[in-house]
Amino acid sequence: MSQRVAIAVRNASVSNRYSRIPGVPEWFYSFVPFKIATGGSSALVSLYLLELGGSASTVGMAFALASLASMLGALFWGRLSDRTLRRKPFILLGFASVPLFLPLMVLSKTPAQLIAVNTAYAFFLASTLSVPIALVLRSLRKHRWDYGIGKFNEISGWGWAFGLLIGFGLSKYLTVPQLFIAFAIMGAPSVVMAQRMIREVPVYINRGAIRAFGNYVVEKARYFPSFMLHTNFSLPSNLRGFYLALLFFWIAAGLYFPQMPVLLTGEGYGREVVYLALIANSAVSAFNYTRVGNAMGNKEAILRKGLVLRAGAFVAAMTAVTLQEVMLPLVFVSYILAGYSWTFIGLSSTSIVGEKAGEKEKGSAMGTYNVVSSAGYIAGSAIGGPLVSTVGFSATFGLGLALIWGSVALLRRK
Incomplete structure (x- = not known):
């Protein structure tokens, strides 16, 4: 076999190998129960604050503090993840915060207590904002980064919307505290799925090399994840x-x-x-x-x-x-x-x-x-x-x- 033929055979083999790479990494779907839980419970903090005697000012302050905690948390967890070159532990931490903090909200008896729990929840939940993006980039070849991040947010976005739909159906039969418990249970499988599906591969991400942003930024007011890879x-x-x-x-x-x-x-x-x-x-x-x-x-x-x-x-x-x-x-x-x-x-x-x-x-x-x-x-x-x-x-x-x-x-x- 000539050298030219050997090279052609090798290139064809490499091309065929890459063609079998799955379009969506399996671990993307570990976020679905998590997004269902966070999406479905997203409306409950405002409703429960009002039930506990809160006002428009109380709701506004709760959103402001949670947003601040989320922003600081995304920066903190993202940088810690970069420093340790680990992704999986931080994603598991964010997933585990759902079954941990949603029941704690049920135990809140005053608006101040609920705001405190929700602020802490937002900080730990923020470990699922920027950290998964680095794992997406590691899971796909560079020329598919934009596709991968867009697909990740598409799956996450529909999980969030489905959680809202479930919340609508259950709200006819359950109280707000019961809904918190229900969504805490729904989010728990993500911890098990992520532990099984996510393969930790230490990697440094050159943030400056990522040029396109438009397909994967999502509004903080309504959705997660919010793209905060750049700090x-x-x-x-x-x-x-x-x-x-x-x-x-x-x-x-x-x-x-x-x-x-x-x-x-x-x-x-x-x-x-x-x-x-x-x-x-x-x-x-x-x-x-x-x-x-x-x-x-x-x-x-x-x-x-x-x-x-x-x-x-x-x-x-x-x-x-x-x-x-x-x-x-x-x-x-x-x-x-x-x-x-x-x-x-x-x-x-x-x-x-x-x-x-x-x-x-x-x-x-x-x-x-x-x-x-x-x-x-x-x-x-x-x-x-x-x-x-x-x-x-x-x-x-x-x-x-x-x-x-x-x-x-x-x-x-x-």
Whole structure:
């Protein structure tokens, strides 16, 4: 056999071997019970706070502290994972926090106790944010990283949505404490599945080499995971106005998402309605991601379109507060617009960061993106509750609407 033929045979063998690599690593599915549990229980903290005598301010503070703990936890666990070159123990820690902390919430007898437990829960849960992304990158060949991260979030997102659907069904028959216990049990299998499926392979990830972000950033207000692989910071001059516009958007999101369940509950609607609204919000995003991702052209125009749609969500919410007789349909319109708009905003904004940052600044620019978005959401959540308690929902949502238009104006100035 000639050398040329031998090389061809070897290359064909290698190609055939790679063609049999599964499209989705098995361990991706260990996240499904975990996402079902976290998605289904995501609405319960607000509802239980209100049952324990909390107010809009209490709910806002709970969201702010949990978001802060989540941001700090993602940075802490991500860096510790990088330093030890271990991934599996941190994923197991996050999975185990579900059956550990959800029952502890049932034991809370005051809003302050529940907020404390929820804050600690968010910190430990954050070990499942940035750490799995590094494992995804290790599980797939480099040219499939974008596909792998996108698929991981797709599986996680549908698990989250399915958990909301289960919560809707069970909320007719179970109390909030019973729902906490039910979802704690549902999340437990992830610990066993991850222990069996995840193969620990120490690896260093060169974060600066990851160039694309648009397919795998997910809104902190509604979903996990949130992509926080990049933790260094920079402020490129051509992105300063963009970051300010982004800050306005996330403050508005903090004014909106924590307070919508408070609005529905205050008007006498039960847990089933809250779950249905969240399902509508999540489903419209999931269905729209691929279509928007495949049609990315002028990213600035797509971002502005998303912000205008988000402005529509605020208008619908303000109108719902004013027109009590059509409140419920308008609340659903608002939630649907919020979910639909996010696909335009999330995909385009992260792509803009990737394109406009210098080649050596991409990782740190994305780190700044994460900090700005987290800080904005924390600030919005913290001030949203007191605003609702003092000036009402209309004025609070009106401020959010003004911030959204401020974002649009900043982007048009560029």
